[in-house]
Amino acid sequence: MDLFLQQTFSGxxxxxIYACVxxxxxxxxxxxxxxxxxxxxxxxxxTYIAYSLLHHGIPYWWAFLLALGISFVGGVLVERIVVRxxxxxxxxxxxxxxxxxxxxxxxxxxxxxxxxxxxxxxPFPKQVPFGITFVGPHExxxxxxxxxxxxxxxxxxxxxxxxxxxxxAAQDPASARLVGIRVGWMLALGWGLAAAIxxxxxxxxxxxxxxxxxxxxxxxxxxxxxxxLGGIGNPVGAVVGSLIxxxxxxxxxxxxxxxxxxxxxxxxxxLIVTVLVFRPSGLFGQVVVKRV
Amino acid sequence: xxxxxxxRLEAFYGQTQVLRGLSFRLEEGSVTTILGANGAGKTTTLxxxxxxxxxxxELSFDGHAIAGKxxxxxxxxxxxxxxxxxxxxxRLSAEQNLRLGAYARRDKAAVExxxxxxxxxxxxxxxxxxxxxGTLSGGEQQMLAVGRALMMRPRLMLLDEPSFxxxxxxxxxxxxxxxxxxxxxxxxxxxxxxxASLALEIADHAYLLETGRIVMSGSAEEIGKDEAVxxxxxxx
Numbered sequence: 001m002d003l004f005l006q007q008t009f010s011g012x013x014x015x016x017i018y019a020c021v022x023x024x025x026x027x028x029x030x031x032x033x034x035x036x037x038x039x040x041x042x043x044x045x046x047t048y049i050a051y052s053l054l055h056h057g058i059p060y061w062w063a064f065l066l067a068l069g070i071s072f073v074g075g076v077l078v079e080r081i082v083v084r085x086x087x088x089x090x091x092x093x094x095x096x097x098x099x100x101x102x103x104x105x106x107x108x109x110x111x112x113x114x115x116x117x118x119x120x121x122x123p124f125p126k127q128v129p130f131g132i133t134f135v136g137p138h139e140x141x142x143x144x145x146x147x148x149x150x151x152x153x154x155x156x157x158x159x160x161x162x163x164x165x166x167x168x169a170a171q172d173p174a175s176a177r178l179v180g181i182r183v184g185w186m187l188a189l190g191w192g193l194a195a196a197i198x199x200x201x202x203x204x205x206x207x208x209x210x211x212x213x214x215x216x217x218x219x220x221x222x223x224x225x226x227x228x229l230g231g232i233g234n235p236v237g238a239v240v241g242s243l244i245x246x247x248x249x250x251x252x253x254x255x256x257x258x259x260x261x262x263x264x265x266x267x268x269x270x271l272i273v274t275v276l277v278f279r280p281s282g283l284f285g286q287v288v289v290k291r292v
Numbered sequence: 293x294x295x296x297x298x299x300r301l302e303a304f305y306g307q308t309q310v311l312r313g314l315s316f317r318l319e320e321g322s323v324t325t326i327l328g329a330n331g332a333g334k335t336t337t338l339x340x341x342x343x344x345x346x347x348x349x350e351l352s353f354d355g356h357a358i359a360g361k362x363x364x365x366x367x368x369x370x371x372x373x374x375x376x377x378x379x380x381x382x383r384l385s386a387e388q389n390l391r392l393g394a395y396a397r398r399d400k401a402a403v404e405x406x407x408x409x410x411x412x413x414x415x416x417x418x419x420x421x422x423x424x425x426g427t428l429s430g431g432e433q434q435m436l437a438v439g440r441a442l443m444m445r446p447r448l449m450l451l452d453e454p455s456f457x458x459x460x461x462x463x464x465x466x467x468x469x470x471x472x473x474x475x476x477x478x479x480x481x482x483x484x485x486x487x488a489s490l491a492l493e494i495a496d497h498a499y500l501l502e503t504g505r506i507v508m509s510g511s512a513e514e515i516g517k518d519e520a521v522x523x524x525x526x527x528x
Contacts, residue, residue: 161395168381168392175379177363178342178372179444180396 005134007254008247013139014222015246016146020201021216021223022230022238023153024194029232031170031190032087034094038101039198040220042078044213045105046071046199047206048113051120060123064203068196075195079188109213120206142204149200150239153193157235166190218265222249225268228275231282241283245271293355295320295480296341296448301349303333303340310336312504313349318448318497323474323481325491325512327525328501334484335376337501338450341482342366342373354447368396372441376452378433382426386417389425389436393443403443410439413469430457434466442473451483455490463487467494488525492516 021039028036036042050067054060082101086093124141132140157163169176169186176183202216209215222245230241245268253264275282294317303311310333318324326334340347343363351359358366367373372393381389390410394403411418414435420428425436434454441449454470455463471494474481485491492498498515500508508515515521 164384164388164392165395167384171381171383172379174344175375175381176392177344178367178375178379179392179440180364180368181392182364 002134003254004251007250009135009143010139011247011250012243013135013142013146013246014205014250015226015243016143016150017201017205018219018223018226018246019239019242020146020149020197020204021219022227022242023150023235024198024201025223026227026232026235026238027190027194027197029227030235031166031187032094034091034098035224036101036194037095037098037220038105039194040216040223041102041105041109041213042071042075042195043198043202043219044216045109046074046195047120047202047211047215048109050199050203051113051118051206051211054121060121064123067203068199071195071199072192074192076188076192078195079191083191084184084187106213113213115213118211120203120211122207138207145200145204149197153197153235162189218268221265222246222268225271225275227282228272229282231284234282234284237282237284294318295354296482297350297352298341299350301337301340301347301351303336303348304346305336310345310504311340311347314501314504314506316499316506316509318480318482320447321474321478321480322496323471323483323494324497324499325483325485325488325495326499326501327488327491327515327521329524331503332501333504334501335452336504338373338375338452338482338484341450342371367444370444370447371450372444372446372448373450374437374441374452374454376456378437380425380428380433380436382424384425385422386425386428386432386436387421390417390439390443393440394445397445402445406443406445410442413442413473414439431459431462434458438466438470446479448480448482451481451485453484453486455485455487463490470494488521489516492526 021043025036025039028034046067049070050063053063053066058066078101083097086097122138122141124137126137128135128137128140157167165176165181166186166189169181169183173183201219205219206215223242226242226245227238228241229245230237230239232238249264249267252259252267259267296318298317299315301311301314302309314337326337328334336345339345341351343358343361343366347359349359350357353369353371356369358369381392390407394406397403416432417435417439420432425433428436434457438454454466458466467490470481473479483491483495492512492515495512498510498512499506500515500521508518508521516526
């Protein structure tokens with residue numbers, strides 16, 4: 001029973017990280033109908049920025065916030081400079097740009113910080129509060145941080161004017177322009193937010209998987225699986241889907257003997273294929289009702 | 293000075309030219325209607341004013357040259373466009389749709405007042421305020437589109453087929469409300485409407501559009517009496 005609880009909570013911690021990445025992916029997907037394949041690499045790059053800030057002696061949480069801010073600005077710039085020129089020129093062009101971004105961020109990180117694996121600190125106390133034993137201190141902290149992020153994102157889109165305008169711009173750009181919303185900037189803002197949320201995921205997962213340019217590869221795949229499972233067009237679904245993926249992946253790795261930790265990533269692929277075959281709209285996929 | 297002044301306006305979809313040198317003016321506080329057959333360029337005229345299609349020529353609104361500007365910049369001068377097909381944000385609630393109309397405004401208290409006023413005009417929308425807008429009936433969505441436009445506190449409303457898909461009784465109700473709005477709020481209107489007799493009823497001025505050119509203009513009364521217009525557009 002202890003093992004089960006431990007693996008479940010460890011799965012939830014990973015699921016929270018997948019959820020952040022999935023949320024970033026879904027945000028851009030809702031506005032553009034494209035999956036940003038570079039989301040993971042952007043998060044990795046943000047983590048390196050946090051790493052550099054820490055190396056310059058900046059206290060952890062300041063480095064954390066600063067890295068988020070830099071990622072936000074970076075995301076906005078990427079949209080303005082790289083993505084915007086190819087916008088609406090066709091799916092292939094845009095996908096190629098995303099893949100180009102992926103390769104560029106990956107090589108750039110390797111070039112600046114080299115490819116050796118680096119340890120990354122965890123900010124959480126060594127002891128879990130309340131005498132809880134079934135979850136490690138870092139995982140406990142990760143669950144807390146991701147909950148805070150998810151809640152903040154929810155409140156932003158639900159209750160702020162800008163959040164509402166971003167949703168409107170994603171749903172119907174023409175109508176959004178007609179009420180005076182600057183749709184182009186909303187897209188850029190979406191990229192900035194996505195980059196910042198991805199940065200949280202990168203910084204939270206780095207102490208577990210260690211810092212290296214390919215650290216987000218598997219995580220992006222799990223995030224895609226989670227987003228698809230929950231419904232790629234639905235942020236809440238993507239979060240729930242990611243949490244499910246995190247837990248299932250961990251439990252399968254623990255209890256199904258031939259899977260182990262080597263084949264765990266295939267669980268994500270199996271999930272992706274299964275969802276696409278049997279329920280393409282995902283578990284919580286919203287069917288948009290539209291009258292004409 | 294005219295509120296809206298259009299001169300030698302041309303509009304294009306790709307290589308296809310739809311408007312061929314349109315010139316007209318619209319006085320502050322007046323209701324103007326554009327009549328014409330399908331494909332004459334009525335919808336395109338409204339879209340051209342809002343910068344939604346590629347244009348040549350001059351457009352001046354309240355002294356501002358708006359030709360070639362971005363849609364979101366043009367509408368911030370006080371132009372509200374109720375588009376063909378209503379342009380509902382289907383996954384947001386009815387009230388969120390209305391509030392988005394006030395997106396560019398900073399006068400919070402007046403926005404709340406206007407929301408109440410819109411609910412006053414369209415009580416059905418108050419009943420449905422929390423409902424996902426995509427699930428509203430066609431008529432309710434049309435009210436929502438007009439309501440959203442009113443939330444912008446516009447000086448000019450561009451209305452594209454406001455009666456589209458509405459039952460006759462509802463259509464009359466909507467036009468009665470539009471007439472009241474233009475009188476009480478001093479909102480100018482440019483109306484494109486297949487139901488020409490209704491449009492002429494609330495309009496002060498009318499233009500007749502044929503294949504991208506204005507072929508007749510005059511007071512709504514004169515145009516309504518014209519024999520050719522009656523035969524072609526009013527059906528008697």
